[in-house]
Amino acid sequence: ATSTSNAVFSQNKVLTIDTMNPNVKNVEYAVRGPIVQRAVQIEKELREGVKKPFTEVIKANIGDAHAMGQQPITFFRQVLALCSYPELLKDNMFPEDAKSRARRILQACGGSSLGAYSASQGIDCVRQDVARYIERRDGGVPCDPDNVYLTSGASDGIVTMLKLLVCGEGASKTGVMISIPQYPLYSAALAELGAVQVNYYLNEEKCWSMDLSELERSLAEARKHCNPKVLCIINPGNPTGQVQSRQCIEDVIRFAAKEHLFLMADEVYQDNVYAEGCQFHSFKKVLFELGPQYSNTVELVSFHSTSKCYMGECGFRGGYMEVINMDPEVKAQLIKLVSVRLCPAVPGQALMDLVVNSPQPGEPSYTTFMKERTTTLSLLAEKAKLTEEILNTVPGITCNPVQGAMYSFPNISLPQKAIKEAKALGQAPDMFYCMKMLEETGICLVPGSGFGQKDGTYHFRMTILPPTDKLKLLLAKVKEFHQKFTRQYS
Amino acid sequence: ATSTSNAVFSQNKVLTIDTMNPNVKNVEYAVRGPIVQRAVQIEKELREGVKKPFTEVIKANIGDAHAMGQQPITFFRQVLALCSYPELLKDNMFPEDAKSRARRILQACGGSSLGAYSASQGIDCVRQDVARYIERRDGGVPCDPDNVYLTSGASDGIVTMLKLLVCGEGASKTGVMISIPQYPLYSAALAELGAVQVNYYLNEEKCWSMDLSELERSLAEARKHCNPKVLCIINPGNPTGQVQSRQCIEDVIRFAAKEHLFLMADEVYQDNVYAEGCQFHSFKKVLFELGPQYSNTVELVSFHSTSKCYMGECGFRGGYMEVINMDPEVKAQLIKLVSVRLCPAVPGQALMDLVVNSPQPGEPSYTTFMKERTTTLSLLAEKAKLTEEILNTVPGITCNPVQGAMYSFPNISLPQKAIKEAKALGQAPDMFYCMKMLEETGICLVPGSGFGQKDGTYHFRMTILPPTDKLKLLLAKVKEFHQKFTRQYS
Ligand SMILES: Cc1ncc(COP(=O)(O)O)c(C=O)c1O
Ligand SMILES: Cc1ncc(COP(=O)(O)O)c(C=O)c1O
Numbered sequence: 002a003t004s005t006s007n008a009v010f011s012q013n014k015v016l017t018i019d020t021m022n023p024n025v026k027n028v029e030y031a032v033r034g035p036i037v038q039r040a041v042q043i044e045k046e047l048r049e050g051v052k053k054p055f056t057e058v059i060k061a062n063i064g065d066a067h068a069m070g071q072q073p074i075t076f077f078r079q080v081l082a083l084c085s086y087p088e089l090l091k092d093n094m095f096p097e098d099a100k101s102r103a104r105r106i107l108q109a110c111g112g113s114s115l116g117a118y119s120a121s122q123g124i125d126c127v128r129q130d131v132a133r134y135i136e137r138r139d140g141g142v143p144c145d146p147d148n149v150y151l152t153s154g155a156s157d158g159i160v161t162m163l164k165l166l167v168c169g170e171g172a173s174k175t176g177v178m179i180s181i182p183q184y185p186l187y188s189a190a191l192a193e194l195g196a197v198q199v200n201y202y203l204n205e206e207k208c209w210s211m212d213l214s215e216l217e218r219s220l221a222e223a224r225k226h227c228n229p230k231v232l233c234i235i236n237p238g239n240p241t242g243q244v245q246s247r248q249c250i251e252d253v254i255r256f257a258a259k260e261h262l263f264l265m266a267d268e269v270y271q272d273n274v275y276a277e278g279c280q281f282h283s284f285k286k287v288l289f290e291l292g293p294q295y296s297n298t299v300e301l302v303s304f305h306s307t308s309k310c311y312m313g314e315c316g317f318r319g320g321y322m323e324v325i326n327m328d329p330e331v332k333a334q335l336i337k338l339v340s341v342r343l344c345p346a347v348p349g350q351a352l353m354d355l356v357v358n359s360p361q362p363g364e365p366s367y368t369t370f371m372k373e374r375t376t377t378l379s380l381l382a383e384k385a386k387l388t389e390e391i392l393n394t395v396p397g398i399t400c401n402p403v404q405g406a407m408y409s410f411p412n413i414s415l416p417q418k419a420i421k422e423a424k425a426l427g428q429a430p431d432m433f434y435c436m437k438m439l440e441e442t443g444i445c446l447v448p449g450s451g452f453g454q455k456d457g458t459y460h461f462r463m464t465i466l467p468p469t470d471k472l473k474l475l476l477a478k479v480k481e482f483h484q485k486f487t488r489q490y491s
Numbered sequence: 492a493t494s495t496s497n498a499v500f501s502q503n504k505v506l507t508i509d510t511m512n513p514n515v516k517n518v519e520y521a522v523r524g525p526i527v528q529r530a531v532q533i534e535k536e537l538r539e540g541v542k543k544p545f546t547e548v549i550k551a552n553i554g555d556a557h558a559m560g561q562q563p564i565t566f567f568r569q570v571l572a573l574c575s576y577p578e579l580l581k582d583n584m585f586p587e588d589a590k591s592r593a594r595r596i597l598q599a600c601g602g603s604s605l606g607a608y609s610a611s612q613g614i615d616c617v618r619q620d621v622a623r624y625i626e627r628r629d630g631g632v633p634c635d636p637d638n639v640y641l642t643s644g645a646s647d648g649i650v651t652m653l654k655l656l657v658c659g660e661g662a663s664k665t666g667v668m669i670s671i672p673q674y675p676l677y678s679a680a681l682a683e684l685g686a687v688q689v690n691y692y693l694n695e696e697k698c699w700s701m702d703l704s705e706l707e708r709s710l711a712e713a714r715k716h717c718n719p720k721v722l723c724i725i726n727p728g729n730p731t732g733q734v735q736s737r738q739c740i741e742d743v744i745r746f747a748a749k750e751h752l753f754l755m756a757d758e759v760y761q762d763n764v765y766a767e768g769c770q771f772h773s774f775k776k777v778l779f780e781l782g783p784q785y786s787n788t789v790e791l792v793s794f795h796s797t798s799k800c801y802m803g804e805c806g807f808r809g810g811y812m813e814v815i816n817m818d819p820e821v822k823a824q825l826i827k828l829v830s831v832r833l834c835p836a837v838p839g840q841a842l843m844d845l846v847v848n849s850p851q852p853g854e855p856s857y858t859t860f861m862k863e864r865t866t867t868l869s870l871l872a873e874k875a876k877l878t879e880e881i882l883n884t885v886p887g888i889t890c891n892p893v894q895g896a897m898y899s900f901p902n903i904s905l906p907q908k909a910i911k912e913a914k915a916l917g918q919a920p921d922m923f924y925c926m927k928m929l930e931e932t933g934i935c936l937v938p939g940s941g942f943g944q945k946d947g948t949y950h951f952r953m954t955i956l957p958p959t960d961k962l963k964l965l966l967a968k969v970k971e972f973h974q975k976f977t978r979q980y981s
Contacts, residue, residue, distance in 0.1 A: 068601030082576035111558030316837030347806030
């Protein structure tokens with residue numbers, strides 16, 4: 002009824018669902034989709050006194066650490082306060098290293114104010130600090146600050162790079178290879194740009210690893226109808242929580258070199274590695290270890306962000322990208338493109354600087370900083386283990402180890418009757434399942450269909466971010482719900 | 492030579508100037524173009540001790556108030572410091588109203604932290620405060636917070652709206668009417684989206700006003716080859732500094748209604764009105780005064796920002812847009828679209844909140860706030876007058892009154908010999924002029940060709956932002972340069 006009356010009402014409008022940009026219409030974004038909208042409604046109903054079989058909504062739908070109670074790093078926030086209100090520099094309440102960091106950042110700002118636009122590529126000294134951080138991280142592989150671009154979160158960088166790369170029509174349209182399951186920013190950006198999404202499937206049986214044969218299959222298939230130019234990898238993985246092995250990364254780089262693909266490495270979870278035997282290997286480091294034949298030719302961009310790792314500072318929208326082997330003419334075009342929006346938010350740039358230039362041994366804030374950082378990362382490791390273990394006790398749920406990032410993506414077996422009922426409602430079966438879970442338990446998860454999955458398999462994504470007690474409660478409720486759901490539809 | 496060797500080098504690259512998105516290649520952005528890049532180089536040369544006929548570069552190329560020494564509003568920065576580092580709430584050094592604003596903002600943030608993602612449309616209570624601000628500004632015309640979207644600066648809102656509106660190919664491609672001269676974000680966004688830029692000329696003889704007949708000419712012309720759907724207005728104007736009369740706005744609204752055009756009103760300079768007899772009239776207010784026939788039908792979006800007015804807080808990238816009469820289905824699409832990038836930077840949202848919910852009479856910070864605000868705006872008014880007066884004393888320079896915004900856009904007559912020499916170099920004549928001025932005086936202006944102008948006329952844009960002393964020096968140097976330049980090429 003609503004849609005009919007809207008249609009009548011819209012007839013006189015310039016901008017309607019029928020006249021708007023069709024690419025935008027094709028965009029989907031499950032992380033903030035119908036489940037989350039319903040969760041917000043339910044919270045409102047609870048506040049208004051509506052009776053429910055639960056008293057609060059527990060959100061495990063989005064990698065938003067502070068929203069789940071994680072505390073910010075004291076040092077970062079001290080420096081941000083000092084930069085915001087430099088009068089505080091006169092005060093004795095802040096440690097000297099916080100003050101000197103703040104002075105250094107302010108000196109690099111126009112008029113010594115966070116309120117001035119920065120260079121569009123980002124503040125010079127921040128880009129230099131990022132370069133030194135990357136060099137340390139990668140055991141001395143050189144990094145040129147001119148290759149570093151500060152961004153408004155990694156999202157901004159990813160969309161900007163795809164925008165540069167996408168062109169053509171019909172069979173020569175740019176194809177972009179993304180993992181399935183994927184973080185839906187990628188599919189959304191590709192839809193918006195009208196590019197061809199080329200799926201390659203992660204191997205769930207082998208802990209969501211990448212198979213060379215699957216990459217080959219996917220590429221060969223894509224070449225029949227588009228021009229695949231880009232290969233995107235998320236490592237550590239969202240939504241799947243795997244950490245790729247060094248061997249795998251090497252294989253991917255050789256594959257990209259051989260097949261003439263531009264590599265986009267989303268490495269925003271680079272500090273989030275928990276499983277024993279796992280380690281973060283940056284694409285750049287492995288590229289350089291493969292020797293000049295690779296390191297002088299393969300085009301690579303890597304993304305990082307203030308939103309994840311131990312910081313969890315999503316709201317500041319800080320991030321950077323490093324481009325490697327990018328054509329100098331294209332770099333000039335990239336700088337021009339980012340100039341149009343003037344600059345990334347300066348407080349986010351300042352925060353990115355603190356992340357790559359954190360307190361050092363001997364500085365007054367070092368001990369507290371390290372304690373806070375370690376506590377957060379150990380808690381995450383503990384919750385990763387807990388999640389995997391409890392989920393695997395549920396008959397009908399199979400969960401790979403959460404090796405890294407902030408998510409588990411368990412496989413759920415759904416009874417035929419449930420699948421039928423969902424399809425009759427025009428819903429993906431795991432959407433039907435998650436919506437029912439939300440209504441009955443107050444737990445907000447995202448259905449696997451929002452990220453993509455092999456046909457006939459069903460999953461959900463849940464974050465490991467709730468505080469341990471709440472996480473245990475959540476997992477117990479998921480267990481109970483799954484068993485009840487299975488009985489109900491068998 | 493460079494371009495040949497690059498071309499050879501590029502042959503093996505995936506991403507080259509020839510394979511990249513051609514729409515991005517078509518983007519131009521003069522405000523940060525070649526002149527500004529050269530200015531940055533010259534600053535570096537000065538630091539390295541290279542001898543020049545001047546000792547510092549004076550930048551009058553961009554509306555970046557803090558970079559030119561304008562001080563931030565104390566209250567705003569106090570609240571931002573409190574929000575960044577809530578430990579400070581325990582301190583006695585901050586006024587109570589700053590603390591209560593900070594508490595209110597933090598309560599509205601996930602986990603009471605600026606570090607949590609907000610709702611994609613923006614924090615609820617900030618949108619409510621924006622709505623109340625708009626109602627006060629517009630003498631009670633109602634504003635629904637659901638129509639308010641927080642953005643990363645106005646730039647973000649403008650690009651997002653254009654993205655929604657643009658579609659079609661060939662003769663049915665969306666045409667977007669923009670003023671000439673324009674703020675080049677518009678032409679850049681249209682190039683990127685592959686839309687048709689439809690120019691209408693402002694009337695320089697009548698102080699850059701909008702002529703109905705010119706709008707009609709432009710639209711009729713455009714209808715021959717595209718589908719014009721959108722009319723953009725910047726008021727107060729950038730780069731032209733005019734403030735449109737109420738009558739003019741009424742005419743534009745009637746025109747949009749009659750011609751079925753979607754209105755985009757860029758009102759980021761709404762507090763920057765200096766000239767006697769001039770007043771800011773919001774498009775929304777005038778729309779509602781025209782009665783329900785208009786206020787129930789004409790689709791309008793208005794943009795605001797923390798970057799301009801008396802705040803000048805560009806680096807925080809705060810802003811909002813209000814949509815009026817937008818189709819509900821399109822609104823849902825808009826929310827989905829903004830979800831993909833998660834949310835605008837939260838410190839910028841907090842700052843936007845402070846702007847629309849500033850200290851009130853009776854609150855401890857009120858007096859200081861009003862003093863700071865008034866001082867900044869009076870200084871700007873003084874500098875607007877000064878700029879106009881001094882420029883008009885120069886033979887060959889004609890300058891309209893700077894009624895509002897932060898710019899003057901004087902007409903400069905250039906000798907034929909200079910025009911010829913510029914053309915021989917493949918440069919726009921006013922680019923040639925501005926580049927010479929930069930090299931000889933250290934003054935950085937933007938040539939009129941970067942904004943668009945009537946064929947055969949030449950201009951430059953200069954901001955009125957430098958401190959009064961420096962502005963006087965700058966104007967004296969411009970005068971001297973112009974006279975010398977005229978002599979040299981006569
Ligand atoms: C894999 C991945 N990439 C990018 C992002 C974007 O993060 P942001 O834009 O906050 O940096 C996220 C956020 O969850 C993510 O999981
Ligand atoms: C007319 C106009 N609109 C929009 C903007 C964008 O400003 P921001 O993105 O900083 O809000 C500017 C900046 O100068 C402007 O002059």
